[in-house]
Amino acid sequence: MAYYIGRRLLLMIPTLIVISFIIFVIIQLPPGDYLESYVAELESQGESVDPAQIAALRHQYGLDEPFLIQYTTWATGMLHGDFGYSFEYGLPVTDVVGDRLFLTVIVSLFTIVFTWLIAFPIGMYTATHQYSWGDYGLTLLGFLGLATPNFLLALVMLYFANVTFGISIGGLMDPEYLDAQWSWDKLMSILQHLWIPVIVIGTSGTAAMIRRLRANLLDELHKPYVVTARAKGVPPFRLLVKYPLRVSLNFFVADVGSMLPSIISGAEIVAVVLSLPTTGPILISALQSQDMYLAGSFLMFLALLTVIGVLVSDIALALLDPRIRLEGGRM
Numbered sequence: 001m002a003y004y005i006g007r008r009l010l011l012m013i014p015t016l017i018v019i020s021f022i023i024f025v026i027i028q029l030p031p032g033d034y035l036e037s038y039v040a041e042l043e044s045q046g047e048s049v050d051p052a053q054i055a056a057l058r059h060q061y062g063l064d065e066p067f068l069i070q071y072t073t074w075a076t077g078m079l080h081g082d083f084g085y086s087f088e089y090g091l092p093v094t095d096v097v098g099d100r101l102f103l104t105v106i107v108s109l110f111t112i113v114f115t116w117l118i119a120f121p122i123g124m125y126t127a128t129h130q131y132s133w134g135d136y137g138l139t140l141l142g143f144l145g146l147a148t149p150n151f152l153l154a155l156v157m158l159y160f161a162n163v164t165f166g167i168s169i170g171g172l173m174d175p176e177y178l179d180a181q182w183s184w185d186k187l188m189s190i191l192q193h194l195w196i197p198v199i200v201i202g203t204s205g206t207a208a209m210i211r212r213l214r215a216n217l218l219d220e221l222h223k224p225y226v227v228t229a230r231a232k233g234v235p236p237f238r239l240l241v242k243y244p245l246r247v248s249l250n251f252f253v254a255d256v257g258s259m260l261p262s263i264i265s266g267a268e269i270v271a272v273v274l275s276l277p278t279t280g281p282i283l284i285s286a287l288q289s290q291d292m293y294l295a296g297s298f299l300m301f302l303a304l305l306t307v308i309g310v311l312v313s314d315i316a317l318a319l320l321d322p323r324i325r326l327e328g329g330r331m
Contacts, residue, residue, distance in 0.1 A: 172190055
């Protein structure tokens with residue numbers, strides 16, 4: 001196990017180097033850069049632009065350097081905690097992210113907990129009560145959850161909250177706490193507003209997880225070892241939890257690789273619709289405005305979390321399921 005983990009950690013280094021190069025190539029692919037877009041926007045508004053000032057800014061931020069030099073400067077800076085400068089916000093990338101990263105983690109973690117708390121009991125019930133009225137009803141709700149886009153559900157909830165109750169459910173806290181320092185009152189305001197985005201974001205994920213858990217459990221419940229254990233008089237709940245459910249959890253653990261980056265990225269479209277101060281809208285804005293260092297740093301962080309998540313899921317799968325072996329050997 002230790003050899004496997006060490007080998008995987010060493011492989012992460014060239015993997016991240018290749019990913020960082022690909023990310024930098026992608027964010028450089030659109031023609032021009034942020035300064036050219038900024039100049040075009042000013043000229044469209046009829047304002048004059050000083051070419052000398054633009055040239056000075058381009059030299060200051062290294063945009064006039066060759067591609068490889070720009071990449072090397074950006075990549076080596078990240079090793080020292082310098083993720084570059086955001087042109088749109090006029091601040092270092094670390095300052096732009098600020099509290100938004102923390103709020104994104106809160107929303108995502110609560111969404112994951114909500115998804116698991118709802119999906120596990122429903123998935124177990126529908127699998128053990130196949131073709132019952134409860135199975136049909138919950139299956140119908142699951143299909144509705146899968147078919148309804150998150151942003152559409154957010155728009156519907158915004159409309160009915162405004163028309164029926166005359167209130168706005170957008171945002172993640174009361175307006176007076178937006179620029180305030182962290183306090184107990186601000187935290188309580190966040191918790192009071194948190195349930196709407198958690199339900200909206202978690203709906204489709206919950207529905208998909210129910211269907212997958214039901215399918216995996218049904219497959220395991222019809223295997224010979226379950227029939228044998230049932231014939232030997234093993235209590236139904238103990239039989240379900242100790243054997244089939246444990247094997248059916250493999251895909252939950254395998255999802256860790258995609259779950260970690262989703263904690264940071266959040267649901268971008270839902271965040272825009274509900275005006276959530278999370279990292280999703282910043283990433284979309286950075287990509288639209290060609291704020292290369294802000295967008296590149298986000299994508300690089302997501303790649304790092306993905307690589308770490310895959311490693312964690314592989315190790316957890318080996319611990320959960322003894323049939324999975326991380327290292328080869330003679331039988």
